[in-house]
Amino acid sequence: LLELREIAKIYRSGDQDFMALHDLDLDIERGEFVAVTGSSGSGKSTLMNILGCLDSPSRGTYRIDGRDVAGLSRIELAAIRNEFIGFVFQSFNLLARTSAAENVELPMIYARVPPAERRRRALESLERVGLGHRAGHHPSQLSGGQQQRVAIARALVTRPPLILADEPTGNLDSVTSLEIMGLLRELRSSGITVVFVTHERDIAAYADRQLALRDGAILSDTRSAEA
Amino acid sequence: LLELREIAKIYRSGDQDFMALHDLDLDIERGEFVAVTGSSGSGKSTLMNILGCLDSPSRGTYRIDGRDVAGLSRIELAAIRNEFIGFVFQSFNLLARTSAAENVELPMIYARVPPAERRRRALESLERVGLGHRAGHHPSQLSGGQQQRVAIARALVTRPPLILADEPTGNLDSVTSLEIMGLLRELRSSGITVVFVTHERDIAAYADRQLALRDGAILSDTRSAEA
Numbered sequence: 001l002l003e004l005r006e007i008a009k010i011y012r013s014g015d016q017d018f019m020a021l022h023d024l025d026l027d028i029e030r031g032e033f034v035a036v037t038g039s040s041g042s043g044k045s046t047l048m049n050i051l052g053c054l055d056s057p058s059r060g061t062y063r064i065d066g067r068d069v070a071g072l073s074r075i076e077l078a079a080i081r082n083e084f085i086g087f088v089f090q091s092f093n094l095l096a097r098t099s100a101a102e103n104v105e106l107p108m109i110y111a112r113v114p115p116a117e118r119r120r121r122a123l124e125s126l127e128r129v130g131l132g133h134r135a136g137h138h139p140s141q142l143s144g145g146q147q148q149r150v151a152i153a154r155a156l157v158t159r160p161p162l163i164l165a166d167e168p169t170g171n172l173d174s175v176t177s178l179e180i181m182g183l184l185r186e187l188r189s190s191g192i193t194v195v196f197v198t199h200e201r202d203i204a205a206y207a208d209r210q211l212a213l214r215d216g217a218i219l220s221d222t223r224s225a226e227a
Numbered sequence: 228l229l230e231l232r233e234i235a236k237i238y239r240s241g242d243q244d245f246m247a248l249h250d251l252d253l254d255i256e257r258g259e260f261v262a263v264t265g266s267s268g269s270g271k272s273t274l275m276n277i278l279g280c281l282d283s284p285s286r287g288t289y290r291i292d293g294r295d296v297a298g299l300s301r302i303e304l305a306a307i308r309n310e311f312i313g314f315v316f317q318s319f320n321l322l323a324r325t326s327a328a329e330n331v332e333l334p335m336i337y338a339r340v341p342p343a344e345r346r347r348r349a350l351e352s353l354e355r356v357g358l359g360h361r362a363g364h365h366p367s368q369l370s371g372g373q374q375q376r377v378a379i380a381r382a383l384v385t386r387p388p389l390i391l392a393d394e395p396t397g398n399l400d401s402v403t404s405l406e407i408m409g410l411l412r413e414l415r416s417s418g419i420t421v422v423f424v425t426h427e428r429d430i431a432a433y434a435d436r437q438l439a440l441r442d443g444a445i446l447s448d449t450r451s452a453e454a
């Protein structure tokens with residue numbers, strides 16, 4: 001489904017070049033449940049941004065379902081993101097001036113879902129992350145972990161074929177984290193592909209494949225036995 | 228050092244009142260190293276904001292070193308925050324348009340530290356969190372965990388008597404988290420009081436006292452034996 005070949009990402013700041021990813025080859029099949037681990041600054045978010053078509057590599061090719069994304073226009077990339085990918089950002093990226101429910105409705109507006117159905121599905125998605133009672137609150141009226149869960153609810157609401165979650169449990173207590181991981185695992189049993197970044201070992205253990213990054217390269221790629 | 232008596236915090240949104248903290252009594256002595264745990268939405272950040280004089284309780288009294296903060300003017304409260312408290316926010320709150328080093332210099336500007344010394348101490352503080360090589364970067368050029376560490380470096384740079392850290396390791400891998408906790412523990416051996424929120428059990432274990440919150444109240448208050 002997702003194919004990265006010889007991917008490199010170089011950030012240029014003034015006179016210094018920094019190589020955030022280098023010589024990265026990666027294949028992810030449909031329905032896989034992959035954890036990405038690695039120390040702070042090792043390139044995890046950079047990799048996720050490339051997988052999510054939010055950023056383009058400096059070198060190498062990225063194919064989604066056989067299609068090279070380098071050739072696509074900005075409009076085509078936006079369409080891929082809206083129709084195909086649900087993204088949970090490391091810093092949530094919620095709209096500050098709208099409620100939790102309205103934030104969750106956003107991907108459905110692109111998909112031209114009618115208002116009444118949008119509302120119903122947004123509330124349903126919020127309930128699944130334990131926030132049905134907070135639907136009307138704005139982000140500033142929510143705790144850190146609640147904001148994180150609104151971001152998760154938003155990424156899941158259109159049931160996209162690919163979910164990319166960057167540290168989805170970083171602000172959540174253990175019980176809530178396990179509920180979220182259970183929710184992601186449930187989705188995956190309906191054929192959805194899930195790639196998530198985490199720095200917690202017991203959260204990474206939910207995946208059936210673990211990619212460890214170090215200094216912008218894949219250090220190890222381990223498939224676990226049937227759990 | 229810190230004394231909370233019958234603290235309550237009520238958020239009013241429209242017709243609904245929500246009690247984020249209720250009937251909270253708490254004493255924290257100088258030099259203590261306290262972990263605050265609890266599920267998402269249980270009131271941890273609300274408690275930290277009251278301890279840090281960033282928010283006032285709806286009911287009850289809060290005394291710092293015997294002094295009731297309710298009676299203080301906004302200027303006096305700002306002085307207490309600048310001279311006495313180092314705060315690491317759950318969402319970092321870095322200035323986007325200035326470099327990491329300039330962000331870390333900020334508390335020293337209030338303290339009227341001369342420019343050359345400010346620069347030197349900012350770089351030193353960044354090195355202690357492993358970011359000496361990122362001093363010139365702006366927050367958007369830093370990974371999530373790097374931004375978190377800049378926020379930590381900023382809170383520590385004036386060696387304030389009280390450090391309040393809300394999820395300081397939420398975006399950090401295990402190795403970096405342990406380095407940060409080691410750093411906090413080191414500070415505390417020089418008499419600094421540290422209160423930190425975490426949802427990770429092995430991070431909470433660094434403290435010699437653990438406060439568990441539930442639904443806005445203290446569920447348990449455990450002191451560990453000499454570790």
Ligand SMILES: Nc1ncnc2c1ncn2[C@@H]1O[C@H](COP(=O)(O)OP(=O)(O)OP(=O)(O)O)[C@@H](O)[C@H]1O
Pocket residue numbers: 134140141142143144145146171172173238239240245247265266267268269270271272273274317
């Ligand atoms: N301005 C506000 N208006 C209404 N409710 C609020 C407001 N700010 C916070 N709350 C509510 O108060 C409760 C406690 O929030 P708080 O941020 O203290 O939780 P927390 O324990 O820090 O959670 P987390 O672990 O998710 O960061 C939450 O249920 C939240 O929805």
Ligand SMILES: Nc1ncnc2c1ncn2[C@@H]1O[C@H](COP(=O)(O)OP(=O)(O)OP(=O)(O)O)[C@@H](O)[C@H]1O
Pocket residue numbers: 011012013018020038039040041042043044045046047090361367368369370371372373398399400
């Ligand atoms: N715009 C940029 N300019 C320069 N360097 C950058 C830029 N964005 C990221 N970097 C650098 O690229 C490296 C990788 O960043 P990335 O965000 O992918 O790390 P990460 O693995 O997600 O880390 P974390 O666990 O802390 O979130 C970091 O060292 C960071 O400083």
Ligand SMILES: [Mg+2]
Pocket residue numbers: 044045046090166370371372
């Ligand atoms: Mg990251």
Ligand SMILES: [Mg+2]
Pocket residue numbers: 143144145271272273317393
């Ligand atoms: Mg919080």
